[in-house]
Amino acid sequence: MTNYAVDEDTGTVLRIWPTGRGQRAAVVGALPATAVAEDRLRLAAALTSLSEALWRCYTHPGLATDDRDGNGEGWRREQSREVFSQLVSLIKEPNLPSEGGAIIESYDPVEEWAHRVGRALRALDDAKLLEAVSADVAAEIEAVESAERGDLSGRAQQAVVLSRTDVNPVQVAAADGLLARDPLNGEQLFADVDPTAASVAAAHWLKAAADVVAEVSGMPADEVVQAADDIEALPAETPSEVLRLFNFSDTAYGVVVEMVRGAIQVGEGAVADLGALLAEYDTGDDNDDPDAEPTPVRLTLLNPQRPALDLLRDLLTGIHGCRLVYEEYAHAGNTVATDTQFCEAVREQARKHYIRLM
Incomplete structure (x- = not known):
């Protein structure tokens, strides 16, 4: 504003x-x-x-x-x-x-x-x-x-610094085009594209990158970013959750918009599903020590003050993490060759599943 x-x-x-x-x-x-x-x-x-x-x-x-x-x-x-x-x-x-x-x-x-x-x-x-x-x-x-x-x-x-609870397909297409040009460099997204729409495109490309690594490594796609965290310290939790959610959603739009809306609600003092939250953190142990120091509960993986920007940065970092794991298995010979080989494989995977965007 x-x-x-x-x-x-x-x-x-x-x-x-x-x-x-x-x-x-x-x-x-x-x-x-x-x-x-x-x-x-x-x-x-x-x-x-x-x-x-x-x-x-x-x-x-x-x-x-x-x-x-x-x-x-x-x-x-x-x-x-x-x-x-x-x-x-x-x-x-x-x-x-x-x-x-x-x-x-x-x-x-x-x-x-x-x-x-x-x-x-x-x-x-x-x-x-x-x-x-x-x-x-x-x-x-x-x-x-x-x-x-x-x-x-x-x-x-x-608008590029605001978190929107929906997306414009024009903006999603623009973000998708920027990532198609270079899946490993999404910095222009932060200056030119609505971050929720950019996150939809980035989630699609993260999934494509994780699927490429899964094919060459044999590990599940939703574990790739966690594996990357063992190579280089990364904010792995959010991109790993996005990859996990693809098991329950057909589109990147569905995954991203739900996450951003939920974080915005937390920022406004509400929780979308209190029952689910309580169930997630219920230890099932009725003998918990009442005098024990309470453990803080995280209501959202994203920063409620700027959830879409936070999500976008983590998703782009997740794509970089996929590239780190890919290097362990690709044997391309040098960094330039690995980057080229990785990007070509990810572009092909993203094109193949383009309908997954929206």
Whole structure:
């Protein structure tokens, strides 16, 4: 999302947004010289919260839920998305307090934050700033809509640091193309592709790499990354779990989206299936020492603050791990030959099972 800040030295409002390679910044508009600090900061804070609400519509689309009717979560998300076209007019004509001080507040966070931006601008009372902020909010909305279409150019590039609960097939295809070019180098994914979509492609290529190693080594595919961890220290747990889940899912999409959604829920204070979690950690021993030091329980393998990025990095590391194990059995003669032989075999395996992506 875009963060907004006040530059006290120049008396301007700045916007700052991530790109996957670093932060960009630009001036939104000049603040009135007579404006008090509290009013300036209130505008920046409201704009930041509006951007957060807008990008949540991208990361949490209504289509990613099963309850889109009535007052379900999916229905509420779609209501937030539908208000996009009204936001600039709400900023210019926000709800204002009545003579008695009462004010109408919207239950919808996107709509309410637009009203709050409008009220912050009313307090500053500057026509040029109103037009500059309105134009900037319109550009932010267009960035979200562009990301939804699968186009991450311009300001929409900030989507590369967000974890989405669904994927755009355009982004999956883009990630798949980058990994087909070089299965051992996925760094460009972090700058150009939505990380959940990139993780879908990376899971597909990890499975292809593990299957190649399984064929030459005779070990089960879901044990390959663990074997690599004996050669070089790797974060083996997550990629090994992904490979294991392929035994129960027909698609990389199913494996990845379920993992990312679960981690996002943990980050929001919820657990998708408490019964399954309790069963997993139940020792079955009724004689456990009640005075023993409690053991922390890990609710998700991924970092709940950035699950898709965390998963993507681990999956790419898992592909590298497959390459390490492959070298033990390939006898290609040198590193360059091993890399070439490995990548060719993985490309062939990935092409053969392309339908596994989605």
